[in-house]
Amino acid sequence: MRSLIDIVDFSLEEVEELIQVACDIDAHPEKYAEACKGKKLATLFFEPSTRTRLSFEAAMYELGGNVIGFSEAGSSSASKGESVADTAKVISCYADIIAMRHPLEGAPLVASRNATVPVINAGDGGHLHPTQTLTDLLTIHREKGRIDNLTVGFCGDLKYGRTVHSLISALSRYQNVKIVLISPKELAIPDYVKSDVMDLNGMCYEEIESLEKALPELDILYMTRIQRERFDDLETYERLKDSYILTAEKMRDAKADMCILHPLPRVNEISVEIDSDPRACYFRQVLNGKLIRMALILKLLAEKDREEDRDEGEELSSFVCKNPRCITSTEQELNQKFRSVELKERVYRCIYCEKDAVHKEEI
Amino acid sequence: MRSLIDIVDFSLEEVEELIQVACDIDAHPEKYAEACKGKKLATLFFEPSTRTRLSFEAAMYELGGNVIGFSEAGSSSASKGESVADTAKVISCYADIIAMRHPLEGAPLVASRNATVPVINAGDGGHLHPTQTLTDLLTIHREKGRIDNLTVGFCGDLKYGRTVHSLISALSRYQNVKIVLISPKELAIPDYVKSDVMDLNGMCYEEIESLEKALPELDILYMTRIQRERFDDLETYERLKDSYILTAEKMRDAKADMCILHPLPRVNEISVEIDSDPRACYFRQVLNGKLIRMALILKLLAEKDREEDRDEGEELSSFVCKNPRCITSTEQELNQKFRSVELKERVYRCIYCEKDAVHKEEI
């Protein structure tokens, strides 16, 4: 059984194949209108995310299938204390494929190991959101005609931005992508993204505080929102917030064919006046999100019988995952498992949330 | 792009056409069973309204289409601060037509100006609810064979009853409709409905406090609920409430072919014993609601490419809309716009909520 939990579950060739299918769907929707006839997608959203949920549902309907599910945990069996594993086993009796959003990191992975149907990770806490990353890659491909040989700027909250980290990881597999990290110091990219992703893959990157200064060299600008609650003091927030708002004036210095991406929802970080600028790609990005999810559903249903090559991890008596947002903190009878980290000795990571494990002697 | 925000967006001929199609759907449902195959309706209910939502959804399914959406704001992106305009742009990537319910007045108008698919106003706060009005008109047409030459009584809360104001407006376009307004003084029809609708169109109307006295002359009785919270003092409420409850006894004085309408839900303002009276039309009215929505969806999808003739309003530097329930109070980067009022000099109304604008000097 194939599932999509992490973007790296798919090879570069598989991502390329998804992109090609998505483009073909857009060109010839009628070819796919009955592709999932009689099939059901379960959208299990343990926390609300309207955009992602409706994107999956629209995708399934455009393939001729149906949808069941829930849009928040309050109306699910989870409120009666059911484990994620049991939910996955039960829903496998009702649906042919599952899209799961969950506030706990690793929950979709647990689901995929218990379901008898494919599971798509539709976002697990602050951890992964691979269909957003596929959406971003498709958008870059469609707008620029390539994913390599690009200078990609990320602007805003690079510290907590899950979509930013995932896209950088995904881009690390392409040739000659230069990353420009535009943020206040308070929201700079975490060190582990630098060391484990960019350095490890020999990516070229620079960090800069000024959006204006960075703009002229960019082929892609990936905007994110700066949230007030991320700042310790309000003064710093007030001083910084306007510098990371993209306005028509700032856009004058950007390349004529630069593309602006945004995972949405936006609040005010991109001025509405830019919406009519042909370089604003974020609403086309929404359409791409539906198309890539259609391609993904088709792929996983087609490969239902293919064995997944997966890293089972190992139980380690002397290590423990202490992340309170990891699914292992609540799921009953789920043993913690770990994997070693490339190039690092005696460092292990939880296979569910990917946080560094803590040695029991250190506690 | 055609949308339906206000009943007056449609000409009398268009309303007549909708009524004819609705009747044809009822007579020959099989003709329409695949009319919307492959199409999707998005039901965006920012506040709950089960009856209206399920009516739209049943309508779309009976046309062979599908439905995506949400039933309350809590599970929507609005809770993350997304603007109505952005939601409309995003949903346009997922659905072929939108039905929007929103607590803020004017929100569906904002949506229709940003969506690339038709938008149906499924109720915006206390402002408009045009599909209820279409439902009422279809019911009158089917029950009486005509919409003109009728005496129509409205009973109950005429002050806050949005459906009452809208139906009176709609009836003002028909010949020889006499309006009888039955309510306690505390819940009398607002003056602007008298001046701007009934007087302006030369309608004949009378106000009366007694339901019993009014009943014998009525062809149609439109009942509404009297809510306790509308009264300043409980004593007045207790004194009045029973006089506006329709009972079998009171019905003895009504015409043998009078029709009772009610927008539902009812609480106790129509005694359950009346349900079996053939003059009780309110459950047939529910069925009509579904039929007219089917006709409406068909019409808007068919006219997707037709340019809408719309009043854009104008920005006025010296006027401002001060209505806290107007969408302009929260929507980011939405400039207030106004239109002048027929026969009134220097009076402007907000194009979104239609409340009178306030001159800045008066603030």
Add this chain to the structure above:
Amino acid sequence: MRSLIDIVDFSLEEVEELIQVACDIDAHPEKYAEACKGKKLATLFFEPSTRTRLSFEAAMYELGGNVIGFSEAGSSSASKGESVADTAKVISCYADIIAMRHPLEGAPLVASRNATVPVINAGDGGHLHPTQTLTDLLTIHREKGRIDNLTVGFCGDLKYGRTVHSLISALSRYQNVKIVLISPKELAIPDYVKSDVMDLNGMCYEEIESLEKALPELDILYMTRIQRERFDDLETYERLKDSYILTAEKMRDAKADMCILHPLPRVNEISVEIDSDPRACYFRQVLNGKLIRMALILKLLAEKDREEDRDEGEELSSFVCKNPRCITSTEQELNQKFRSVELKERVYRCIYCEKDAVHKEEI
């Protein structure tokens, strides 16, 4: 109009027929894939129950039909004070069949008497849940090849367990079923189940506190959850809780072909290690739930025109139902009705909640 409110609404032959159809659906799903094309199921869930709701929805989709509805009361018209009767009349305009879950006992019965389409009771408070019982019967039939000549153990909370009481009632119609009641004294089966069901039908049963002792003789073990909040003192709970957890060790003494059933969700009363034991039937039971609901929907739609033979009950001036969780406590203009009890003189039961009526002189 046929509805399913109580399992005894169906004869033994009808239950048998449902089981046969469910098995045929499982063997030949393609025969049924368009059986409900153009039909709509309304899932009216006034309280959340994800598993039951999704089971109904999956069932309807696999029959080629569509689904409308809501998953909790908050987004329904009930919050505006609408009666269950009115809701049933309104939804009859939108859907071909209704599945209703309601916190008040008797609500689906009220719905079935007002709807013009069949109503399925999907659980009414602590009262009835007939589709769970049908699921249990189908599971026993499929696992054992018969429903008679069995020793069936019920373990855990037998006092409040609605599914337990219902299944014992259903089993009382089969030959030579022996019941073993395994629970702490605090959660023993209520006396009325003994007297009115098991004694009345001459069933053989025994009560026992030890799961280990009971296990070896069982053909079926029906597990339920013991909830901490059922105990007056925590000490008793702590002392007892582990003895009612089914573990691989305890399973060593069970028959090689014993079947473990559980209505789910489980919390920890069955160890996860047992899931891979072939005697664990509870996830196959989930699949059976979908199949039997498919058979049920087909049956009720096919018998839409058949008159139901029903006990209307009678109004009794000197008796009153005092159950605060009975639908008669809130539904407007619903008169209480009662029926006499077999073999008991001057005892009457409310036809809605089936609680004993109280004589007015006793109040």
